[in-house]
Amino acid sequence: MAQKKTVKDTAKKTTVTADTTTTPVLPKKSYIKNTFDGNYIIDNQTVMVPIKGTFEFDIQHRFGTVDNGLRDLFGIFANATMKLGFSYTPINNLQVGFDATNEKMEVDFNLKWAILKQTKDGSMPVSITYFGNAMANTQANSVALIYVTTGDRFAYFNQIIIARKFTDKLSLQISPSYSHFNDLQGYLNAAGNPMPIFNNDNFSISASGKYQISEGMALIANYDQPLTQNPADNPHPNLSFGIEMRTSGHDFEIFIGNYSSLMPENNAFFNQNNYRKGQFLVGFDIARLWNF
Amino acid sequence: MKRKLILVGSVLSVCIMSFAFTIIQQPKPWPAPEKDAKTPNPVKSNAESISAGKALWSLHCASCHGKKGLGDGSKAAQLKTTPQDMTLASFQTQSDGSIYYKINAGRDDMPSFKKKIPDAEDVWNLVNYVRTFKK
Numbered sequence A: 001m002a003q004k005k006t007v008k009d010t011a012k013k014t015t016v017t018a019d020t021t022t023t024p025v026l027p028k029k030s031y032i033k034n035t036f037d038g039n040y041i042i043d044n045q046t047v048m049v050p051i052k053g054t055f056e057f058d059i060q061h062r063f064g065t066v067d068n069g070l071r072d073l074f075g076i077f078a079n080a081t082m083k084l085g086f087s088y089t090p091i092n093n094l095q096v097g098f099d100a101t102n103e104k105m106e107v108d109f110n111l112k113w114a115i116l117k118q119t120k121d122g123s124m125p126v127s128i129t130y131f132g133n134a135m136a137n138t139q140a141n142s143v144a145l146i147y148v149t150t151g152d153r154f155a156y157f158n159q160i161i162i163a164r165k166f167t168d169k170l171s172l173q174i175s176p177s178y179s180h181f182n183d184l185q186g187y188l189n190a191a192g193n194p195m196p197i198f199n200n201d202n203f204s205i206s207a208s209g210k211y212q213i214s215e216g217m218a219l220i221a222n223y224d225q226p227l228t229q230n231p232a233d234n235p236h237p238n239l240s241f242g243i244e245m246r247t248s249g250h251d252f253e254i255f256i257g258n259y260s261s262l263m264p265e266n267n268a269f270f271n272q273n274n275y276r277k278g279q280f281l282v283g284f285d286i287a288r289l290w291n292f
Numbered sequence B: 001m002k003r004k005l006i007l008v009g010s011v012l013s014v015c016i017m018s019f020a021f022t023i024i025q026q027p028k029p030w031p032a033p034e035k036d037a038k039t040p041n042p043v044k045s046n047a048e049s050i051s052a053g054k055a056l057w058s059l060h061c062a063s064c065h066g067k068k069g070l071g072d073g074s075k076a077a078q079l080k081t082t083p084q085d086m087t088l089a090s091f092q093t094q095s096d097g098s099i100y101y102k103i104n105a106g107r108d109d110m111p112s113f114k115k116k117i118p119d120a121e122d123v124w125n126l127v128n129y130v131r132t133f134k135k
Helices: A066-072 A263-271 B001-023 B047-065 B096-105 B120-131
Strands: A004-008 A011-016 A054-065 A081-091 A094-101 A105-117 A129-138 A154-165 A170-181 A186-188 A194-196 A203-215 A217-226 A238-246 A250-257 A279-292
Touching: A054 A066, A054 A094, A129 A263, A154 A263, A170 A263, A203 A263, A217 A250, A217 A263, B047 B120, B096 B120
Parallel strands: none
Antiparallel strands: A004 A011, A054 A081, A054 A279, A081 A094, A094 A105, A105 A129, A129 A154, A154 A170, A170 A203, A186 A194, A203 A217, A217 A238, A238 A250, A250 A279
């Protein structure tokens, strides 16, 4: 730790070599760590942005609903929605990512930015992060699917995530979001006029929480409430809960919930699984992390 | 006479085997550079620091070094190098700076945590937690 420092003297400037036993100086402002364990809490993004140089590979599954019982082993052998995700944190507090899902062959580019971070001294009581994506449906046009322009294929999701780590065990976050689809399905009324089913814009709000039950294991839960009312087919809220296990290089979550999509704007617009009718499904998120 | 020879031979064999294993089990010396070893710990060892260190230990270290630093973690058997028993004086007599250096630098099976634990304060918290293993 040989450091050179200049000592100002009234007579002259001298350069001295610091003693090797100099106590290291730590930054004055210290941030709260591990508000959540990873990027995801079930269907939502957490407030966390990984440390600079982290590359993350995500594998996510949502199975069918449990309604059919043993016929499809409670949805495990029904059609599943899958997503592969890749993200990287090139600079402090900023992550960029790419995802691809089998649902409508959708892909997205996303960005996550930690705007403010909760401090240990309480001067900043919460952490605030922005998450957004641009998603495209890459299916080929067909009789049932007609996109006139490339722009029609796009949808967007924007979310502000506000979180606080209350104790070493308990963290909570609330995240309002705004989604927009450029082009949505409609119908022809009796007069033959095209009518919308959905509004192109949707506001939703989510609440998520984590409670650490042991070192490396936590209970996790989400509640997502779409706020925008549509002319028809209003989306249902999502209630989900599960467990999360974390190691140095992995984050694993297994849970049940109502959201079957793996793109957040799809869930906000189209979820028709109703928790009041018991339409739950099993899902898991696996993340593998490398540090470069 | 034959019995005595077999007995003596067996005892000698056991001694030789024990000695051989003793040699294998001896950890390779790992001295920290003097300037690192002499670096004082700037983080006071209090409940907050030890709690933060414990969380890091559970996440990054326990799978090899064991929950209590005995070197008996679930991955320990797969390693080429047997993790050291951190409760022993042979480990605990080294300076805080030396432990800090080894966490950052890594060697052989022990990875460098410089990128996974980039904040110096966190590494010192970990050092403070490792001190709690001392018997």
